[in-house]
Amino acid sequence: MKQLTKYLYSILVFHTLFYSCKTEKEYEYQIGNPTISVKNEVASALFGDSLAFDVDVMDSEIPLSTLKVQLFFTDDMVSETTIRTKDNGNYKGKIFIPYLKDIPKGRATLRYVLQNISQKTTVKEIDLPLARPDFPYLDLITSNTTYKLLKVAENKYALTQNLPHAVKGYLKAPKVGPYGNEMIFGWVNNEVQLGSNAEIPFSFSSSTTYTIEFNTLTYEAAPFIIAYAVNGSIFNRLNDNQYSADINLNKGQEVKVDGIENFDEWWIDPDYFTKDQSGKITSNVINGKYRIIADFNHKYLNVEAMNGNSLATLNADGTGAVWIIGDGIGKPRVSNNHVGWNTDKALCMAPIGNKQYQITITGNVTVYTDYINIKFFHQKGWGGEFKHEQISTDSDFIFVGNGTNGRDSGNLGLLSGKLINQDESYILIVDLSTGNDKAKLLVTKK
Numbered sequence: 001m002k003q004l005t006k007y008l009y010s011i012l013v014f015h016t017l018f019y020s021c022k023t024e025k026e027y028e029y030q031i032g033n034p035t036i037s038v039k040n041e042v043a044s045a046l047f048g049d050s051l052a053f054d055v056d057v058m059d060s061e062i063p064l065s066t067l068k069v070q071l072f073f074t075d076d077m078v079s080e081t082t083i084r085t086k087d088n089g090n091y092k093g094k095i096f097i098p099y100l101k102d103i104p105k106g107r108a109t110l111r112y113v114l115q116n117i118s119q120k121t122t123v124k125e126i127d128l129p130l131a132r133p134d135f136p137y138l139d140l141i142t143s144n145t146t147y148k149l150l151k152v153a154e155n156k157y158a159l160t161q162n163l164p165h166a167v168k169g170y171l172k173a174p175k176v177g178p179y180g181n182e183m184i185f186g187w188v189n190n191e192v193q194l195g196s197n198a199e200i201p202f203s204f205s206s207s208t209t210y211t212i213e214f215n216t217l218t219y220e221a222a223p224f225i226i227a228y229a230v231n232g233s234i235f236n237r238l239n240d241n242q243y244s245a246d247i248n249l250n251k252g253q254e255v256k257v258d259g260i261e262n263f264d265e266w267w268i269d270p271d272y273f274t275k276d277q278s279g280k281i282t283s284n285v286i287n288g289k290y291r292i293i294a295d296f297n298h299k300y301l302n303v304e305a306m307n308g309n310s311l312a313t314l315n316a317d318g319t320g321a322v323w324i325i326g327d328g329i330g331k332p333r334v335s336n337n338h339v340g341w342n343t344d345k346a347l348c349m350a351p352i353g354n355k356q357y358q359i360t361i362t363g364n365v366t367v368y369t370d371y372i373n374i375k376f377f378h379q380k381g382w383g384g385e386f387k388h389e390q391i392s393t394d395s396d397f398i399f400v401g402n403g404t405n406g407r408d409s410g411n412l413g414l415l416s417g418k419l420i421n422q423d424e425s426y427i428l429i430v431d432l433s434t435g436n437d438k439a440k441l442l443v444t445k446k
């Protein structure tokens with residue numbers, strides 16, 4: 001009996017394995033007969049098209065699963081559209097033809113892949129000649145104006161007219177052909193890229209007649225900034241509104257700024273520079289290295305003393321730099337560039353020699369007429385500072401706070417009843433010639 005049971009069990013296992021293998025074998029070889037009929041074969045297309053397709057699909061044996069429409073550049077699939085095909089019949093859709101940089105006209109392959117539920121497929125391929133669209137023009141769209149770049153050669157577009165020195169905007173190409181799309185080009189990672197509307201920073205040395213150009217094949221664009229420079233040193237871009245250069249200055253040396261449009265309208269800091277009637281600018285500060293920041297938003301040169309490649313700090317012997325942080329002061333105007341207690345905006349006093357540091361304050365220009373609450377620091381930031389034990393003044397106009405007289409220790413204020421009248425100027429000098437702990441604040445009406 002045991003032998004019979006063992007024999008029957010073996011037969012059962014054999015039949016189970018046999019039918020299992022047979023099922024897998026039938027699945028492996030697939031079944032059905034999927035067929036495709038393309039109803040709108042196109043002779044050619046353009047890069048950037050959303051190409052329409054129209055196909056009839058069927059399988060007379062088993063249900064269909066999916067239709068994939070694929071686009072190949074050589075052996076690389078660059079685009080694909082997938083449609084669920086539950087029933088036999090007609091299906092329509094679109095496949096996008098990428099508009100790529102540096103690819104001239106050529107041939108692509110449009111592949112239709114129809115699959116049924118047994119994973120059996122049929123494939124139909126169509127040779128598709130591709131060309132780059134011939135745009136009649138490009139729009140350069142800025143915040144307040146739209147300019148037109150006209151075609152001047154194959155893939156090349158240009159605008160020539162009297163323009164501002166800076167023209168920031170993105171480019172838009174119109175639809176071309178029955179399947180075309182609008183395309184935009186913007187500024188990404190310091191180059192022009194498709195699909196962005198970030199402003200391209202076209203610029204020239206001045207407002208004049210010049211040409212803006214763009215190549216829709218290579219994405220080459222021009223012109224870009226002709227370098228801003230001070231005494232031959234190129235300003236480096238910090239952001240859209242600020243450019244920086246580290247240079248050596250000598251007292252009495254002429255300071256020449258190149259490339260900045262209408263620079264004669266900029267505010268010239270009287271502590272660092274003297275400007276004569278001819279427009280010539282000379283340096284007022286002692287020989288040394290300085291960081292000059294061209295601030296296009298506020299139209300002035302912000303100057304900071306340096307020690308090597310770092311901003312200068314106050315040295316134990318009284319040399320170096322003294323910085324100002326606090327309320328009621330700002331250059332070139334307190335009304336739109338107030339320092340406050342933001343250490344990033346600290347003002348560097350002009351080092352004029354003999355361990356003296358100077359700043360000129362003007363009523364309702366660089367300071368409020370009725371209020372100041374400022375302090376002298378050893379660095380551009382928190383750390384060393386002048387408290388009332390380290391600095392004093394004989395001024396009958398400004399006082400040094402001691403913590404009980406209306407100002408914190410070392411903070412400056414206006415004496416009761418005193419005002420800095422409109423456009424009235426005073427020169428403040430911090431004199432460290434007798435030591436950093438015996439600083440003297442000298443206040444002189446200009």
